[in-house]
Amino acid sequence: MKTLQNQTLLYDKDCPLCNVYTSSFIKTKMLDTNGRKAYKDLTNEEQNFIDLKRAANEIALIDNKNKTVIYGIDSLLKVIGNSMPWVEKIGNLKPIKFGLKKLYSFISYNRKVIIPSKEDLTQTLKCVPDFNYKYRYIYILFATLITSIVLFKFGKLLHIIPESNIYREGFIALGQIGFQALFISKLKFQKQLNYVGNLITVSLMGSLILIPVLILNSLLIIPEVVILTWFGLTVLFMLYEHVRRVKILELPTYLSATWILYRVLILLAILSL
Structure with a gap:
């Protein structure tokens, strides 16, 4: 890979996703060994020419020689495009760039709920994106849709429960939100x-x-007991992840109990159909 010299990407050190893709730029030599820097480690001089608020929302690429900065998808296209010019050329086409910007914003504004991290109160500079209601609502609807489709398809493999439909699965997913909302009002x-x-x-x-x-299962017949076991292990993982996230968010631990309660009530309701 062709290395982009004298350029530094700012990244959120508390974001695992940011850590992974910025470190991959270093490992693949798209950036040199000093090609990334944690947002919280910015010097006073750097803070004078960087838009700190924008850099918290959109990853910033600093030109160390000219003291200029570009942000967001432009930063990523420049880093990748230095090694693969065709990527930058395609990415800068108006309709494609429009879509990339929207996708980037969708991920960036929701990164703290996709992969949460405990807030470090000792940090003076915190790389926390603005709270964007539009992208949060879109994310919730998107995740609900994907969940509903997958559970509808998976439900067809389980013959011990009444046949499902996508509307029921969507209602269950949204119902979980409504049920939990009672306890965080x-x-x-x-x-x-x-x-x-x-x-x-x-x-x-x-x-x-x-x-x-x-x-x-589309390639071969999987025994239903294996499917049920996989489903059970998945639910256990989800419970573990819910408990972990509640702890990170410093919310009441009983939210995990109500999470279980809702799912038990829904299961009983489905089996009684």
Whole structure:
């Protein structure tokens, strides 16, 4: 790979996703060994010419020689395009760049609910994106849709429960949000949406874990006991992940108990049909 010299990417050190893709730029030599820097480690001089608020929302690429900065998808296209010019050329086409910008914003504004991290109160500079209601609502609806589709498909493999439909699965996914909302109603609305974002991410993760079984079952017949076992292990993982996220968010631990209660009530309701 052709190395982009004298350029430094700012990244959120508390974001595992940011850590992975910026370190991959170093490992593949798209950037030199000093090609990334944690947002929290910015010097006073750097803070004078960097838009700190924008850099928290969109990854910033600093030109160390000219002291100029570009942000977001432009930063990524420049880093990748230095090694693969065709990527930058295609990425800068107006309709494609428009889509990339929207996708980038979708991920960036929701990164703290996709992969949460405990807030470090000792940090002066915090790389926390603005709270964007539009992208949070879109994320919740997107994750709910994917979860509903996967559970509908997976439900067809389980003959011990009544036949499902996508509307029922969507109702169950949204019902979980409504049920949990009863127990967080006293929190500030943004904190409620942060929890809901994490809640639906747990459901999305569970549905993604089920997809390999759907693919494999399309190629060969999987015994239902194996499918049930996989489903049970998936639910246990989801419970673990929910407990972990509740702890990170410093929310009441009983939210995991109500999470279980809702699922038990739904199962009983389905079996009684």
